[in-house]
Amino acid sequence: MNQPDVTDTEQAARLVGLGLRGKQVPDRDMTYRGLVHRYQQDEVFAASVDAIADGLGLTVLDVTKRSGIVLAAQPGSAFEIKMDEYARQAKLRERRDTEKVLHGIAHLAVAALSFPRPDDLANDQYVGRVSVESVDLVVRETCRLLDERANRDSANADPSADEPELERAWRAYLRRPEVAATKDSRRNSDSTRGMVSRALRWLADRGLLQAVGEEADEVFRTTSRYQIHVRQLASQAAFRELLDLGVVPPPSGSGLNVTAVPREDLKRGIDV
Template sequence: MNVPLEDVRHAAALVSFGLRHGAKPTDGNPYGLLLHRYRTEAAFRDTVDVLASGFGLSVLGTPARTGIVVTTQPGSVFAIRTSDLRSTTMSPDDKLVAGLITLAIAAYAFPHARDLDSTDVKIIEVVALDTFIRSAVERVTATTGDDGNEAQARRAADVYDRMNAFAPKANQPGPAKGCTQWAIVEVLGWLVDRGAARPAPTMGATTYQLTDRFRLLVADIGGGEALEALRHARRDMKTA
């Protein structure tokens, strides 16, 4: 069946909205109208999914609060890399730590796989997350997986454990580069830039709210020994 060129253009526009993380759908704006078509018209949904696939993307879902959520397939030009983190002067160890923090945020917010089905608001506070990661370091270093990701997670946990939790900036509030709280702020800022989190200043200066985009991305990546070790630590913390 031939697809009208106008539908192809509209499908491309919807995928584009999914890549623009600051865009918000409403009932009357172009994004909201296209999102409604995706949810209600099977032919248009198929066109969007096929077009996204051609760009190395997959549609994960269309939650009302977030809009269309897309993730990258292997080799996609849109793939997110640790080099995309906000700081341009991160060492290899800094990037390993950033990866561990991202896993820890996922485990902290979603300690059970079933939690990924819930749209409840998830809150992350920098100091609390740092405390959690430090309590879980031994579990991560004890993992035995021998693939590249698990080995990197063990190294990241070792590096994290040796870093200071907090170092003050000179004449400025907030943590200085080189401590783990600074690394957490960097990762959370990176998630904010990608629409996966938002600051929650009414709850505290170092508090963030995760969005449905983050939840769907976590559900898409599956697991691994390091993530499961962190989830076990979070479950133990919640029952203590």
């Protein structure tokens, strides 16, 4: 009976391991470059890598020379990071389910602003830039538009029981203070800008964003790894529900410009 090639299996596992180190990229590691090249050229080796990842509860999203191997945790995987755990450090001011969605909103807004047009998301060479201020301003302006829409559509502006959870959370975000400084001058994680800052730094710690400029500006640029993840996000229910609200922040050279657009046009524009 043929025995598996231990060396090949070890190399396949090593490639998966490199993918778990978010800041590791092929450009800085000759071994990593070689493994990426082998994955792209050797179907048997690629199948072995995919099988090892799957056994660990991971999915291989893509393998490129720029990004390396990009992995995503499967539901129930030991690597899955649930929003309950992510939001646990923040003080609960809302219902627990709403609080979790508030933190999710910050991540969805970062993704939308990082790649504001379908062509940006499809272009492998595109690099987006976002800041704490820009993300928070866009979400708050979106909340204002939704509030105006609710007041026009109904005499009762309070969300009804059958209103989408995400839409209820927009209202909670609008009530949250923009900035609430702590005693040692750090941004309070309970404020909306604190939530956005945490989201951006969490992504940067995992090699999905890179901080640029002065730290006080809190400006980040996207990486190819993040672009691949956002492409995956664009097909998921939470992202679709965000789009179904009918509000999108288009790129504008004259500053912040959040515009309500028809849902049909919005859905056509997001397809990648």
